Amino acid sequence: GSIMTINGHNNVNVIQQTVQSVFNFVKKKSRGGASSPADNLVLRMHYQWTFWVMIFMFTVVMYSWYSKDHIICVSEFNAETQVRLDYLNICYSYIFTRNEFEVGERALLHYRWLHFVILIIAGVYYLPHKLCKTFDNPRFRQLVKDLTSSSSKYESSAERQLLEHSVKYMVRHFWSHSSIYFNALACSVFAFTIDILCFLFLNWIFHYRFLYLGFASFNRDFHNFSDYISLTFPPFAHCVLDKKLFFIGDRTESFGCHLPLMEFYEKMFLVLWFILFVLMVVTSVQIVFLLLFLIPSKISCLPENCFVTKFRRFVLMSTKPEIASKEQGMRAVIDGVLANCKMGDVYLLYVIKSHLSTTRYYQLLCRLSSPDLKSSKSIVPTLTLPPKNQNQQNGAPKGGKGMVPPVHARMPATQRPGGGMAA
Numbered sequence: 461g462s463i464m465t466i467n468g469h470n471n472v473n474v475i476q477q478t479v480q481s482v483f484n485f486v487k488k489k490s491r492g493g494a495s496s497p498a499d500n501l502v503l504r505m506h507y508q509w510t511f512w513v514m515i516f517m518f519t520v521v522m523y524s525w526y527s528k529d530h531i532i533c534v535s536e537f538n539a540e541t542q543v544r545l546d547y548l549n550i551c552y553s554y555i556f557t558r559n560e561f562e563v564g565e566r567a568l569l570h571y572r573w574l575h576f577v578i579l580i581i582a583g584v585y586y587l588p589h590k591l592c593k594t595f596d597n598p599r600f601r602q603l604v605k606d607l608t609s610s611s612s613k614y615e616s617s618a619e620r621q622l623l624e625h626s627v628k629y630m631v632r633h634f635w636s637h638s639s640i641y642f643n644a645l646a647c648s649v650f651a652f653t654i655d656i657l658c659f660l661f662l663n664w665i666f667h668y669r670f671l672y673l674g675f676a677s678f679n680r681d682f683h684n685f686s687d688y689i690s691l692t693f694p695p696f697a698h699c700v701l702d703k704k705l706f707f708i709g710d711r712t713e714s715f716g717c718h719l720p721l722m723e724f725y726e727k728m729f730l731v732l733w734f735i736l737f738v739l740m741v742v743t744s745v746q747i748v749f750l751l752l753f754l755i756p757s758k759i760s761c762l763p764e765n766c767f768v769t770k771f772r773r774f775v776l777m778s779t780k781p782e783i784a785s786k787e788q789g790m791r792a793v794i795d796g797v798l799a800n801c802k803m804g805d806v807y808l809l810y811v812i813k814s815h816l817s818t819t820r821y822y823q824l825l826c827r828l829s830s831p832d833l834k835s836s837k838s839i840v841p842t843l844t845l846p847p848k849n850q851n852q853q854n855g856a857p858k859g860g861k862g863m864v865p866p867v868h869a870r871m872p873a874t875q876r877p878g879g880g881m882a883a
Contacts, residue, residue: 796829
């Protein structure tokens with residue numbers, strides 16, 4: 461008994477060191493840089509909140525396995541006889557339930573390995589963060605980093621600097637942000653897929669009894685253990701060792717076992733059921749919210765003031781600041797911005813809005829509502845191709861495939877080299 465106690469304390473120390481290493485690694489990664497433009501509260505609910513809930517559950521379960529009895533068995537032929545440890549080790553994996561409330565026997569193969577199942581789910585829920593960083597836009601990420609680091613400052617000079625950074629970035633990269641929007645949408649769909657797969661995985665682990673666990677939690681029977689949760693996590697089970705196990709010869713040993721950890725599992729996975737349910741609902745709402753960005757602000761077959769086409773105006777809407785004039789209200793400014801911006805630009809302005817004050821955000825919209833921006837983006841310079849023998853004139857060898865001929869802009873005849881008019 462003392463040897464098992466010493467080994468148990470050593471294993472607990474190993475668990476504590478492992479959890480501390482994981483905590484330091486994730487904490488270092490979270491401080492390593494700015495969040496991705498595709499990152500949002502729903503994704504953080506997956507790779508931060510749910511991840512740490514899983515790590516906490518894993519730690520508690522592992523500590524329970526090494527700090528107290530997790531299975532107590534007595535022989536059905538002689539309850540005063542002490543059960544051998546090697547018999548108990550086999551009963552961990554081959555316990556089953558047999559009662560009048562269910563048809564047949566149901567093996568509890570998951571009892572011994574649930575902590576590893578929790579650890580696997582924790583690793584899966586960290587994947588959305590890796591996906592956001594993999595398909596990231598480094599230019600906008602730098603802008604988000606600057607906005608995040610300076611948004612807590614109250615100096616007017618810092619706010620003006622944030623405004624200038626935002627204006628310069630938006631003007632230089634107009635109409636090139638669709639990839640950021642689709643990255644955010646893909647991350648949300650990926651997170652929702654993880655919720656569904658983890659829910660189905662746990663349903664398979666618990667013999668297809670996890671699906672309705674939350675709905676059945678309001679009806680309990682503590683006397684006969686006939687309720688849905690008690691049948692899913694039975695505190696008492698049977699264990700039969702016979703000649704099929706090639707362990708005890710032709711004898712048959714039958715044990716009645718008490719599973720103390722089941723009392724903890726039923727509460728822990730009931731909480732986990734509600735967490736997964738909330739995640740699926742919130743993530744589905746987030747996906748619908750992002751899909752509404754695809755609706756243009758003007759559709760020819762719909763009236764001008766239709767509520768379907770007002771979504772982009774709604775996400776850009778903010779409180780009207782004091783500097784706004786009556787002639788240049790918030791709605792008029794946003795209509796000008798929507799005339800210049802595409803879907804990805806609207807999504808980025810929605811992200812930037814949370815990092816700027818109301819006044820600076822209004823000034824940003826005023827700068828981006830100018831009709832000259834759209835006309836300047838549509839100017840395409842006229843270019844002429846060089847003659848076919850341009851490479852020979854430049855001294856390049858015939859048949860050279862690695863040469864890129866220079867491209868010259870079209871110039872008036874009076875400005876051509878030589879100064880003469882073409883004959």
